[in-house]
Amino acid sequence: MSIRDPETDHDGPSPEALLPAFRTEDVEVKEDGRLVYYGRPTVEYRRMERELWPLFREHGYEVRLDVVNDAEKDPITGVAINTERQALVAEPRNVGVDGIPWTNIAMLAATVLTTLYAGTIWYYEPVNGPLDLLAGWPFAVAVLGVLGVHELGHYVLSRYHDVQASLPYFIPVPTFIGTFGAVIKMEGRIPDRKALFDIGIAGPIAGLIAAVGVAIVGLHLDPVAVPPDVLNSENAIQLEIGYPLLLQFLAWATGQPLEYSDPSLVTSPVVFGAWIGFFITFLNLLPVGQLDGGHIIRAMAGDRSETIAALVPMVLFGLAGYLYIFANVGFNAPVLWAFWGLIALGLAYVGPATPVFDEPLDRKRMALGILTFLVGVLCFTPVPFEITGI
Incomplete structure (x- = not known):
């Protein structure tokens, strides 16, 4: 690290520009590009944040108030003394993608493999080699398409509002679903309630539109025949799906069946890919913590959320x-809802994201939020699935 002249030798705001909200004693420039303004706030924290956050943002930094351990040598003994000092820590902002996102690519590649494998299960295809996984490509495309569109909805609106966010991280799991979903990492502060609402609601709306499209395509595909050896096996298990009202409506509107009277026929796995999209949409719209629904309700209701x-x-x-x-x-x-109750309990304890500026939303966004929650209810089913023996 190096100590520089706080007046001239960095590209952040000058100490004078931080007055009267923060009184700076000195500035340290870290090797990683961070700026540390040692000093003390002279106003309440929220007011200081509202005054200084836009200033640092103009200079290309995200800023937070922190307590920094600072080692200084005693002038007499020369012994290092650790002291805690208040400081504004400013980190360089980078809204775009910096370099090749190898972690994102690796996790996506792994999720492609696990969803392809899950697809072969749904199509009752044996896997004797890597190329046999290609049999599950319709299911993999359906699931990854819905999840990818959902997360890209968040990412695009994050870029629109100039908020730092990562590309999607897909989560591979070798199960009959193939994935635990996908997430993006929000790395910057949310400017205001409008941005919080737009970023939060963009994913569910985009993912829901994608899921409806996938469902319509899947409903028009031919059913899959269950092999006789599977149908008659004593060791086979049966997965009974509970279809949400929205998927039932789409089946009615298209005149296509969701279930068949012939036990040897099952609905196309692409429909199940859409079902996953609807189920994830409902879970994400739970109005708690850092879930999409938590962001939306925080933007709509403020602290009452x-x-x-x-x-x-x-x-x-x-x-x-x-x-x-x-x-x-x-x-x-x-067990499923008890598990999600525990997750919701933890999310409620952590709390929602808090925007820098906390003015109420406009009526159009309020109406859109209410409508989105109502549509989310149509994606709910009390018994999503039951696993039983045949």
């Missing part, structure tokens, strides 16, 4: 208990 978020775990635990005690279902659905 924390009260709403606190109710979400109770509702999920209540649903799990009701299904376990009163409904004639197996353990899968109660």
Whole structure:
């Protein structure tokens, strides 16, 4: 690291420009490009942030108030003394992609393989070599397409609002689904409620449109024949899918069946790919914490969103208990909703993202948010799936 003249030797705001919100004692330029303004705030934190965040953003930095451990030598003994000092830590902003995103590429490649493998299960194809995985490509394209469009919706709106965000990270899992979804990492502060709302809602809307398109295509595809050895096997398992109202409506509107009276025929796996999209849309729209629904409700309701978020775990635990005690279902659905109740509890504890400027939303966005939550309810099914023996 190197100590430089705080007046001239860096490209961040000058110490005088931070007054009266923050009084600077000295500035340190780190080797990684960070600027550390040692000093003390002279106003309440939120007010200081609203005054200084736009200034640092104009200079190409994200800033936060932090407590920094600073080692200084005693002038008499020469012994290093660790002291804690308040400081504004400014990190260089980079909204675009910096270099080749090898981690994103590797995780996407792995997820392609796991979804191809899952697709071969749905098409009842044996896997005796790598090329046999290609049999599952329609399912893989359906799932990755819906997830990718969802996350790119977030990414595009992040770029639009000049907020730092990573490319999507796909999560590979070798199961009958092939993935645990995809996420993007928000690396910058959200300017205001409009940006928080737009970024939060863009993913569910984009993913929902993609899922509807995939469902319509899948409903028009031929059903898959279950091989006799699988149908008659004592060791085979049966996966019964609970279809949400939106998917049932699409089947009715297109005149295509979701289920067949002939047990040897099952709906195209592409439809199941759409089902995954609808299910993920519902989960993401839960109005709690850092989920998409949490961002949307925080933008719509402000601090009152924390009260709403606190109710979400109770509702999920209540649903799990009701299904376990009163409904004639197996353990899968109660365990699933209890698991998500625990996740919601943790997300509610962490809390939502807080924008720098907290002015209320306009009426159009409020209406769009309400409509999106209502459509999200149509993606819900109390018993998403049941795994039983044939």
